Amino acid sequence: MSSRALPYRPHNHAACVSQALAEAKAICQQQNARLTPTRERVLELIWQSHKPLGAYDVLAKLTSEGHNAAPPTVYRALDFLQQYGLVHRIASLNAFTGCTHAGEHHTGMFLICRACGNVLELMESSVTTAIENAASAEAFQPEAITLEVAGLCPGCQTDQHHE
Amino acid sequence: MSSRALPYRPHNHAACVSQALAEAKAICQQQNARLTPTRERVLELIWQSHKPLGAYDVLAKLTSEGHNAAPPTVYRALDFLQQYGLVHRIASLNAFTGCTHAGEHHTGMFLICRACGNVLELMESSVTTAIENAASAEAFQPEAITLEVAGLCPGCQTDQHHE
DNA sequence: CTGCAAATGTTATAATGTTGCAAATCTTGC
DNA sequence: GCAAGATTTGCAACATTATAACATTTGCAG
Ligand SMILES: [Zn+2]
Ligand SMILES: [Zn+2]
Ligand SMILES: [Zn+2]
Ligand SMILES: [Zn+2]
Numbered sequence: 001m002s003s004r005a006l007p008y009r010p011h012n013h014a015a016c017v018s019q020a021l022a023e024a025k026a027i028c029q030q031q032n033a034r035l036t037p038t039r040e041r042v043l044e045l046i047w048q049s050h051k052p053l054g055a056y057d058v059l060a061k062l063t064s065e066g067h068n069a070a071p072p073t074v075y076r077a078l079d080f081l082q083q084y085g086l087v088h089r090i091a092s093l094n095a096f097t098g099c100t101h102a103g104e105h106h107t108g109m110f111l112i113c114r115a116c117g118n119v120l121e122l123m124e125s126s127v128t129t130a131i132e133n134a135a136s137a138e139a140f141q142p143e144a145i146t147l148e149v150a151g152l153c154p155g156c157q158t159d160q161h162h163e
Numbered sequence: 164m165s166s167r168a169l170p171y172r173p174h175n176h177a178a179c180v181s182q183a184l185a186e187a188k189a190i191c192q193q194q195n196a197r198l199t200p201t202r203e204r205v206l207e208l209i210w211q212s213h214k215p216l217g218a219y220d221v222l223a224k225l226t227s228e229g230h231n232a233a234p235p236t237v238y239r240a241l242d243f244l245q246q247y248g249l250v251h252r253i254a255s256l257n258a259f260t261g262c263t264h265a266g267e268h269h270t271g272m273f274l275i276c277r278a279c280g281n282v283l284e285l286m287e288s289s290v291t292t293a294i295e296n297a298a299s300a301e302a303f304q305p306e307a308i309t310l311e312v313a314g315l316c317p318g319c320q321t322d323q324h325h326e
Numbered sequence: 327c328t329g330c331a332a333a334t335g336t337t338a339t340a341a342t343g344t345t346g347c348a349a350a351t352c353t354t355g356c
Numbered sequence: 357g358c359a360a361g362a363t364t365t366g367c368a369a370c371a372t373t374a375t376a377a378c379a380t381t382t383g384c385a386g
Contacts, residue, residue, distance in 0.1 A: 034352085036364070055342070070367060075343065091254040092309050094342065109294070111303045122297055130293040131272070131312060134285055139317040140274045146255050148309040149294060154302040197383085199333070218373070233336065238374065243333095257342095257373065 007050045007118040017047040020098055024086050027103050033084055038067070042077040043098070046087055051117040052095035090119065092148045097121070107145045115156035170213045170281040180210040183261055187249050190266050196247055201230070205240040206261070209250055214280040215258030253282065255311045260284070272310045278319035 024043055028035040035043075045061050046053050055074045062069040078096055081087040087096045088108055099108065100121045107128050111120040128145070135142045187206055191198040198206075208224050209216050218237045225232040241259055244250040250259045251271055262271065263284045270291050274283040291308070298305045 034363080038365080068366075071343070072345090072367085073365075076365080091311070109297060111298055111301060111305075113303075114306070120301060120303070122301065124293070124297040127290070127293045127297050130287070130290045131310070134272060134287040134290050135274055135312055135314065138274060138283060138285065139320075140276075140283070140312070140314055141320055142274075142312045142314040143277070144313045146309065146311040146313070147294070148254070149298055149303070149305045150307045150309070151298065151303055151305040157302075157304055197332080201334080231335075234374070235336085235376090236334070239334080 007120055013048070013050070017044060020047045020102070023102055024084075027084060027086070031084065033080075038062075038069075038073065039077045039080050041067075042074065043081055043086055046081075046096055047098040052090050052093050052097040052119055054093075054095045058096075088121070090148060091146050092150065107147070109147045110149065111153070112148055112150045113153035113156050114150050115152055118153055120153070170283055176211070176213075180207060183210045183265070186265055187247075190247060190249070194247065196243075201225075201232075201236065202240045202243050204230075205237065206244055206249055209244075209259055210261040213282075215253050215256050215260040215282055217256075217258045221259075251284070253311060254309050255313065270308045270310070273312065274316065275311060275313045276316035276319050277313050278315055281316055283316070 021040065021044055024040070025035055027033075041062070042058055045058055049057075055071070055078060058078075059069055059071060059074045062074065067073075078087065078089070081096075082089060084102075086099055086102050088099050088110070089096050090110060090112065093112065097110075097119050101108070101123050104123070106123045109122045109124055109127055111122065113119075127147070131145055131147075132142060184203065184207055187203070188198055190196075204225065205221055208221050212220075218234065218241060221241075222232055222234060222237045225237065230236075241250065241252070244259075245252060247265075249262055249265050251262050251273070252259050253273060253275065256275065260273075260282050264271070264286050267286070269286045272285045272287055272290055274285065276282070290310070294308055294310075295305060
């Protein structure tokens with residue numbers, strides 16, 4: 001899988017988005033899942049934004065481009081995209097972000113900058129292992145891990161005075 | 164600090180609650196914070212429930228006992244209790260649970276049973292360290308960690324057929 | 327007592343997410 | 357191609373969670 005630019009580093013974002021879409025198409029084809037136009041457009045809108053988008057943000061964008069959309073339109077698309085591992089929901093933000101490791105079986109760890117709003121998704125097996133060990137010690141059988149770290153990204157640490 | 168019974172193990176829950184309240188009073192006194200009757204009652208209601216309570220669950224209980232309460236009443240009490248580390252908000256449930264390590268500086272890790280709804284709060288330095296190391300490797304400065312693990316508690320693993 | 331700050335009451339509203347059902351669209355076997 | 361069934365979408369209403377704004381009351385210091 002290709003490496004991706006960090007969200008807060010300058011990069012060709014259009015290419016970054018279209019690559020994500022291409023991968024999504026491939027994943028859906030492989031799993032016999034239908035990446036319909038609405039679903040694809042929702043995924044694209046989420047990818048175009050570096051910061052996680054709320055469901056109603058997505059809805060507003062769809063509406064503004066003439067799509068006759070209502071909340072269920074968006075939530076259904078988001079459910080689909082989550083189901084196939086193409087987006088993640090960030091519980092602490094009530095928002096959605098494109099998965100940067102789609103297709104790879106993983107539990108994401110999210111570094112969320114409280115200043116600029118950018119989110120970096122990591123895949124750290126050492127963290128996952130530590131969590132699973134801690135759960136095992138309590139005889140707990142984990143199924144889904146929500147791990148969201150709020151703080152300051154490298155670019156915003158020196159910018160503290162801008163707050 | 165006293166050890167606490169696991170939530171899904173039978174125990175004297177009234178004692179468990181009153182101990183938590185006594186500790187809360189001590190903590191507030193030490194910090195010159197006012198644990199007013201409403202705040203104390205909200206904390207008690209949350210502790211009395213083994214499962215995390217939603218803000219509107221708390222509101223309903225207050226209302227049912229004659230308290231003239233509105234949503235801000237509850238949210239303000241919850242804000243206060245969170246601020247002094249007496250309750251935690253579980254982002255993946257939009258609900259609140261009593262902190263079992265109040266007074267100890269910690270980041271909680273929550274094991275949430277999807278079958279019975281009980282939540283166990285752990286304090287695992289190995290997990291916290293792994294997370295901080297992963298953040299450091301990205302030059303990210305963590306401030307708050309949300310770690311919630313959904314799965315099956317020991318008691319519910321054999322009960323799968325009851326679902 | 328007086329004046330200030332903290333806490334609470336009260337009303338309204340914002341933000342987020344769901345249910346239920348009908349219409350349209352796609353797929354599949356023939 | 358075509359009918360039957362499954363999936364997806366449109367649409368309206370509703371449910372849940374959280375906050376804003378401002379008036380009133382309460383606790384406390386001087
Ligand atoms: Zn991911
Ligand atoms: Zn930043
Ligand atoms: Zn805690
Ligand atoms: Zn359980």
